[in-house]
Amino acid sequence: MLHRIQMNHLSVGFNGEEVLRDLSFYVPVGKMFAIIGPNGAGKSTLLKVLLGLIRPQAGEMVIEGDGKPVIGYVPQSRPIDEETPIAAKDFITLGLTSHLLPWLTRAERSKLKEIMEFTDTEMLAKKPIGRLSGGERQRVFLAQALIREPDLLLLDESTANLDPGAQEEMMRLVFRICEKRGVTVIFISHDLAQVATYADQVLLLARGKYVQGGAADLLSDQQLLAEYYQHEPVDAAQKATLESAQRQAMFH
Amino acid sequence: MFAYDFMRHAFIAGTLIAIMCGAIGVFIMARNLSFIAHTFSHIGFAGASFAVFAGLDPLIGLLLFTLLGACGVGQLGVRVFRRDAAVSVILSLALGLGILFLSLSDAQGSFTKTILFGSVVGIDLQDVWQLVGLTLFVLLVLAVGYRWLKFDSFDQTGAEAAGLPVHLISIGFLLLMAVAVSVTVQIVGALLVFALMTVPAAAARFFTQSIFGMILTAALLAMAGVWFGLSAGYYTNAPVSFYIVAFEALSYFVGLLYQRVGQMRRGEA
Numbered sequence A: 001m002l003h004r005i006q007m008n009h010l011s012v013g014f015n016g017e018e019v020l021r022d023l024s025f026y027v028p029v030g031k032m033f034a035i036i037g038p039n040g041a042g043k044s045t046l047l048k049v050l051l052g053l054i055r056p057q058a059g060e061m062v063i064e065g066d067g068k069p070v071i072g073y074v075p076q077s078r079p080i081d082e083e084t085p086i087a088a089k090d091f092i093t094l095g096l097t098s099h100l101l102p103w104l105t106r107a108e109r110s111k112l113k114e115i116m117e118f119t120d121t122e123m124l125a126k127k128p129i130g131r132l133s134g135g136e137r138q139r140v141f142l143a144q145a146l147i148r149e150p151d152l153l154l155l156d157e158s159t160a161n162l163d164p165g166a167q168e169e170m171m172r173l174v175f176r177i178c179e180k181r182g183v184t185v186i187f188i189s190h191d192l193a194q195v196a197t198y199a200d201q202v203l204l205l206a207r208g209k210y211v212q213g214g215a216a217d218l219l220s221d222q223q224l225l226a227e228y229y230q231h232e233p234v235d236a237a238q239k240a241t242l243e244s245a246q247r248q249a250m251f252h
Numbered sequence B: 001m002f003a004y005d006f007m008r009h010a011f012i013a014g015t016l017i018a019i020m021c022g023a024i025g026v027f028i029m030a031r032n033l034s035f036i037a038h039t040f041s042h043i044g045f046a047g048a049s050f051a052v053f054a055g056l057d058p059l060i061g062l063l064l065f066t067l068l069g070a071c072g073v074g075q076l077g078v079r080v081f082r083r084d085a086a087v088s089v090i091l092s093l094a095l096g097l098g099i100l101f102l103s104l105s106d107a108q109g110s111f112t113k114t115i116l117f118g119s120v121v122g123i124d125l126q127d128v129w130q131l132v133g134l135t136l137f138v139l140l141v142l143a144v145g146y147r148w149l150k151f152d153s154f155d156q157t158g159a160e161a162a163g164l165p166v167h168l169i170s171i172g173f174l175l176l177m178a179v180a181v182s183v184t185v186q187i188v189g190a191l192l193v194f195a196l197m198t199v200p201a202a203a204a205r206f207f208t209q210s211i212f213g214m215i216l217t218a219a220l221l222a223m224a225g226v227w228f229g230l231s232a233g234y235y236t237n238a239p240v241s242f243y244i245v246a247f248e249a250l251s252y253f254v255g256l257l258y259q260r261v262g263q264m265r266r267g268e269a
């Protein structure tokens, strides 16, 4: 169980360029927390800071729990070697690193079974991950993160390439993880309707800065969103995001 | 053929080395290090030649040079050496150095042949103990490091995010590979290290998608190749390494065919 997740005056830079600036916020434990913001806002960077992959240049980060908190992470992109195709089941098993025995213990085998049932990946067990569809792959990645029994789950645009049905399925799965297992979930998404449905709390970032945080109803502030999603210099990628956000707003 | 000591020794050492090659080979393939392994074998050749020149045991020279090579590669980063140019520079430099040391020493032509192409004749009991000891050491480290190594080799992003010491794993693996290459050179020679370290592992991928399955298959293929090579070499007097290479190449093509047939059945290709 986690007790506290808090950032105080966090700053991160690459080669002198500040990517996150003086960021302070806290994440309620056992809840769904969304990070939104235009492309390049620093969302993925923030997750990497939480993971300990990027060291902040200033400020402090507190993640407290009973013992050392275990963090599960599903990255935005992940190179998959088509040359060495390993089975989905093996890919999930990779996440088991709590000890060094070369074989799986009985407890680990039943854990594996349970997680594969939960993420609906049993049918994929023997398929090489390189051959899975985008949605199937995301479920396998999620299973690998879950098998580590995380206290905190970080999802970086895990539904980005999924069809609407698969997106819904994925988010329900994540919601159940949060609700039933008390796992704190931090997810990044450009799908504002999805965020409004699933997030308990939302953090809006733009150019590395805290813009707005609070309950998900801040998403109903169309003016705020339009402002921050538009005030970025609009390049092609951002324009696409913008348009898709607008499309979604139209559909909902 | 088991009447001869050296044949018995060759079978014992060869079998263990084959198992080791199968196991480590799967990770070499997954980490895209097969050309670095090949480079190590040439550095090893330079090391063995240096040892002869300096009046040391060739194995010492092999280990010394390949381990130093591993440290060098680790320092500069593996990525630099994935480039063809870097590999060919080091390969030729190592071969050149080997030739230099050999010409400076009073080594026989037969030594050159042995270290480049491998030989099983004249493996005495002490050699066997050395080879067996080193091989068991490599296998033990692989077993202990199995979970970390396979996570890092097959999903580097995940391993890093899980907080595994990926840099340490990378250097550790290079050092282990250096030891494995030094041992394998004794059987198949510096030029044919590919035959046992990467070809069986590459072939295994055609038959299975499970990591342990690949290790098992690669080890079996390597072992079968060594047994076949030793027996055929004994009865025909053609070089053992030729038979090993031929066997492994055949297994690779059979694997390729097997995969193609499977794909055709499923209507893919």
Ligand SMILES: Nc1ncnc2c1ncn2[C@@H]1O[C@H](COP(=O)(O)OP(=O)(O)OP(=O)(O)O)[C@@H](O)[C@H]1O
Pocket: A014, A015, A019, A037, A038, A039, A040, A041, A042, A043, A044, A045, A046, A076
């Ligand atoms: N390793 C790095 N080196 C230099 N700059 C980086 C690095 N990683 C990220 N950046 C820069 O930091 C900024 C934020 O990147 P980040 O990936 O966090 O954005 P994001 O909010 O996740 O965007 P997206 O919605 O497109 O995924 C970008 O301008 C990017 O170029």
Ligand SMILES: [Mg+2]
Pocket: A043, A044, A045, A076, A156
């Ligand atoms: Mg991102």
